[in-house]
Amino acid sequence: MSRKFQVLLLALTLTFVGLFIVWYKVSVLGIPFLPHEKSSVYKVGAEISFEGKNKAVLVSMAMPQAQDGIQILSEDVASSGFGYAKAQMEDGKRAEWSKRTVTGPQIIYYSLEVMIEPGEYNPKPPIESSEQKSESLSDLPSTLSNTAKILLDDVRSRSADTHSFAAQLIQEFSDKSPSQAAKILIAQGGETKIDILYRLLRYRHISVRKIHGLYLESARRNIALTPMLDVYDGEKWQLYDLNKGKVTRDKNFFIWKQGGGSLLDVTGAKKSNIRFSINERQVPVQYLLDKKELLDKAAILDFSLFTLPVSEQNAYQHILLVPFGALVVVLLRVLIGLRTSGTFMPILIALAFMETTLFAGLIMFIVIVGIGLVIRSYLSSLNLLLVARISAVMIVVIMIMSFMSILSFKLGIKEVMTITFFPMIILAWTIERMSILWEEEGPKEVFIQGGGSLIVAVFAYFVMSDPFVSHTAFNFPELLLVVLAVIILLGRYSGYRLSELIRFKSMVD
Amino acid sequence: MFANPFKLKKLGILGMNKRNIQYIGGENDRKYYPLVDNKLKTKVVAENADIAVPKLLATIERQSQLRKLQDILAPYDKFVIKPAQGSAGKGILVIVKREGDTFFKPNGQRLELRDIHRDISNILSGLYSLGGKPDVAMIEELVEFDPIFERYSYEGVPDIRVIIYKGYPAMAMLRCSTKESDGKANLHQGAVGVGIDMASGKALFAVQHDDPVIKHPDTGYDFSELEIPHWEKMLTLSASCYEVTHLGYLGVDIVLDKNLGPLILELNARPGLAIQIANRTGALKRFDMIDKRSDNADITERVTFSMNHFGAQ
Numbered sequence: 001m002s003r004k005f006q007v008l009l010l011a012l013t014l015t016f017v018g019l020f021i022v023w024y025k026v027s028v029l030g031i032p033f034l035p036h037e038k039s040s041v042y043k044v045g046a047e048i049s050f051e052g053k054n055k056a057v058l059v060s061m062a063m064p065q066a067q068d069g070i071q072i073l074s075e076d077v078a079s080s081g082f083g084y085a086k087a088q089m090e091d092g093k094r095a096e097w098s099k100r101t102v103t104g105p106q107i108i109y110y111s112l113e114v115m116i117e118p119g120e121y122n123p124k125p126p127i128e129s130s131e132q133k134s135e136s137l138s139d140l141p142s143t144l145s146n147t148a149k150i151l152l153d154d155v156r157s158r159s160a161d162t163h164s165f166a167a168q169l170i171q172e173f174s175d176k177s178p179s180q181a182a183k184i185l186i187a188q189g190g191e192t193k194i195d196i197l198y199r200l201l202r203y204r205h206i207s208v209r210k211i212h213g214l215y216l217e218s219a220r221r222n223i224a225l226t227p228m229l230d231v232y233d234g235e236k237w238q239l240y241d242l243n244k245g246k247v248t249r250d251k252n253f254f255i256w257k258q259g260g261g262s263l264l265d266v267t268g269a270k271k272s273n274i275r276f277s278i279n280e281r282q283v284p285v286q287y288l289l290d291k292k293e294l295l296d297k298a299a300i301l302d303f304s305l306f307t308l309p310v311s312e313q314n315a316y317q318h319i320l321l322v323p324f325g326a327l328v329v330v331l332l333r334v335l336i337g338l339r340t341s342g343t344f345m346p347i348l349i350a351l352a353f354m355e356t357t358l359f360a361g362l363i364m365f366i367v368i369v370g371i372g373l374v375i376r377s378y379l380s381s382l383n384l385l386l387v388a389r390i391s392a393v394m395i396v397v398i399m400i401m402s403f404m405s406i407l408s409f410k411l412g413i414k415e416v417m418t419i420t421f422f423p424m425i426i427l428a429w430t431i432e433r434m435s436i437l438w439e440e441e442g443p444k445e446v447f448i449q450g451g452g453s454l455i456v457a458v459f460a461y462f463v464m465s466d467p468f469v470s471h472t473a474f475n476f477p478e479l480l481l482v483v484l485a486v487i488i489l490l491g492r493y494s495g496y497r498l499s500e501l502i503r504f505k506s507m508v509d
Numbered sequence: 510m511f512a513n514p515f516k517l518k519k520l521g522i523l524g525m526n527k528r529n530i531q532y533i534g535g536e537n538d539r540k541y542y543p544l545v546d547n548k549l550k551t552k553v554v555a556e557n558a559d560i561a562v563p564k565l566l567a568t569i570e571r572q573s574q575l576r577k578l579q580d581i582l583a584p585y586d587k588f589v590i591k592p593a594q595g596s597a598g599k600g601i602l603v604i605v606k607r608e609g610d611t612f613f614k615p616n617g618q619r620l621e622l623r624d625i626h627r628d629i630s631n632i633l634s635g636l637y638s639l640g641g642k643p644d645v646a647m648i649e650e651l652v653e654f655d656p657i658f659e660r661y662s663y664e665g666v667p668d669i670r671v672i673i674y675k676g677y678p679a680m681a682m683l684r685c686s687t688k689e690s691d692g693k694a695n696l697h698q699g700a701v702g703v704g705i706d707m708a709s710g711k712a713l714f715a716v717q718h719d720d721p722v723i724k725h726p727d728t729g730y731d732f733s734e735l736e737i738p739h740w741e742k743m744l745t746l747s748a749s750c751y752e753v754t755h756l757g758y759l760g761v762d763i764v765l766d767k768n769l770g771p772l773i774l775e776l777n778a779r780p781g782l783a784i785q786i787a788n789r790t791g792a793l794k795r796f797d798m799i800d801k802r803s804d805n806a807d808i809t810e811r812v813t814f815s816m817n818h819f820g821a822q
Binding site: 334337383385386387436440441442492493494495496497498500501502503504505506507508 | 516518520525527599698716791
């Protein structure tokens with residue numbers, strides 16, 4: 001079998017298998033091929049980590065309740081070796097995991113699929129609970145309780161009603177400019193900010209609830225719950241963010257925990273921690289309705305990326321785009337004949353552009369490489385060894401990046417803060433290569449290769465940031481087989497490059 | 510602006526993709542690459558096979574040897590320093606004259622001993638080698654190039670590139686340095702490429718930056734009067750590199766020394782395509798003719814075949 005035939009056969013097989021799975025998923029399972037005609041589903045994941053001490057471990061986590069406007073579609077638990085049960089306690093439902101002996105680091109995943117219900121958002125007013133415990137400040141040392149009382153009186157004199165009182169009090173405790181009294185209470189009271197505020201408000205007999213929740217946004221990793229206070233003045237409830245102050249009740253605010261109970265209790269282990277991640281996915285309404293049934297009947301989805309924990313799914317949304325970037329690089333190099341500095345450097349730059357936005361990214365890239373080249377030309381006169389020189393350039397790159405971040409923050413240009421997404425080692429190597437190119441072949445070659453790299457990066461950016469491409473790449477990862485087939489075929493393309501049609505033009509005339 | 514690709518194909522012009530897949534990938538076994546990519550190894554193998562090369566004066570392998578640089582250079586007034594694994598002429602330093610500890614480049618630029626020290630240190634740390642691998646610096650005897658080429662070269666040694674396909678000389682060109690190319694014989698840096706008639710060694714056409722030229726841009730001499738001496742000897746010398754390297758698609762760079770005659774300067778496992786423009790001929794027709802020949806012809810037979818069949822007439 002000739003090599004050419006093998007390549008053709010391999011490419012055809014890969015394409016066929018890839019397209020067949022896509023066809024099956026679209027026409028039999030009803031997953032939409034196009035990114036429209038569907039609604040958002042958010043996968044909210046909690047990742048509980050702790051370290052066992054060779055003892056029995058009991059983990060208890062507050063579970064979210066059903067709430068207005070947001071529907072919980074399904075829940076999923078991944079905790080190998082742990083017994084799992086739900087418990088109804090007086091302050092809400094709790095999920096409980098247990099195991100006789102636990103050693104070493106452990107991770108428990110708990111995730112929910114939720115959907116924001118379509119239509120107008122009209123939250124029903126929460127039922128007022130009249131039997132809230134009154135708080136006294138007597139357990140505080142007298143100096144502290146005096147400080148608290150003076151603060152409360154001071155705030156009261158500056159407010160008109162219950163809501164303005166609450167707003168003023170929360171303002172005193174804000175992160176940016178806490179008042180002197182608030183600082184003392186936080187530092188010496190031994191309680192979290194939300195607990196202190198709750199006690200102070202209750203001391204004034206104001207109806208208030210503690211709320212912890214998450215804003216449903218796409219692709220958030222490793223975040224904590226946002227604490228809020230819900231204050232009732234006898235007529236209406238108002239939500240307060242501890243840092244932003246008064247906020248409106250948002251449709252996409254998902255309440256994880258209400259009331260005083262703790263979010264996470266771990267007994268028998270140390271270093272316990274809980275982090276959350278959110279991942280948005282587009283699915284058709286039909287798919288939503290019978291998802292459960294679908295998962296049972298389609299073994300193919302059992303092996304899909306949807307079964308991974310949410311934070312890994314988010315990572316794959318980026319990783320799965322890289323092959324499409326590689327396809328652009330292969331196309332532009334093999335068919336067009338563009339020269340780039342470093343084969344896959346343009347893909348990494350394009351990935352950075354996706355975080356920085358294209359225009360800001362281009363400018364930052366040119367500025368960093370430009371300043372880097374100037375500094376590198378000085379370093380070259382110092383006559384350093386190669387490894388030391390590249391490390392020096394890398395440090396300079398990091399300094400330029402941090403300086404640009406600080407400067408832009410002062411000037412109020414937020415876009416530049418995303419500069420951290422540029423891979424600095426790649427930047428350092430790019431500067432090194434360009435600078436050698438400049439010394440040996442002159443500035444012209446630097447502009448050809450640097451420009452070539454940027455053109456490829458911009459093309460890769462447009463392909464990778466296309467909503468259709470990112471939708472299909474994540475929902476139909478089997479398309480990678482087709483990309484693979486195309487790249488293998490291009491790898492055997494022995495025809496002329498577009499640049500050669502220009503280069504050899506004089507031979508035809 | 511664009512040439513018709515079918516016309517190019519009809520002329521038998523070899524493109525970059527076909528070169529990479531069919532000729533470099535198909536004819537050159539990767540295990541033989543180190544032999545040509547490392548000039549030190551090339552030199553040893555060539556000397557063992559009685560192929561003429563410039564004499565090796567010294568090698569510097571470690572930074573610590575640089576302390577004795579003055580002693581190493583003491584006996585020599587003119588020499589060439591090059592990285593053993595450099596590519597495209599990078600990192601080559603030519604010294605033509607010496608006054609005490611002051612050295613002179615061909616363009617008259619003065620260098621102190623510490624400048625040479627720095628250049629060698631760069632070579633050793635891998636600045637010029639592929640992938641930045643640590644490298645070895647070679648100090649070679651300076652080729653006293655034949656005055657016959659003096660008119661066609663600006664501050665540099667012109668060399669002759671011969672493409673050897675399966676042991677047959679397939680195409681040749683003379684590469685003349687210019688002011689623009691900074692004394693280097695690299696076409697993409699602005700050196701002039703002159704296509705050479707395989708039968709006679711006479712100049713055919715000249716190109717600079719892929720465009721035809723008639724005279725040397727700096728010296729003003731007409732290329733049509735150029736004829737390379739020892740032509741058959743040169744072809745024989747370059748064809749003999751096939752047996753040594755086992756590479757089916759090979760570029761051989763030759764210089765002409767006033768006293769020693771043709772010397773092999775460098776071998777290249779990935780020779781470029783500009784030679785076709787300098788000859789105004791596609792390489793594929795010649796390669797196809799060679800493909801039809803039997804594999805076990807000896808060097809003389811191969812050179813005779815090439816001279817008879819690839820001439821201009």
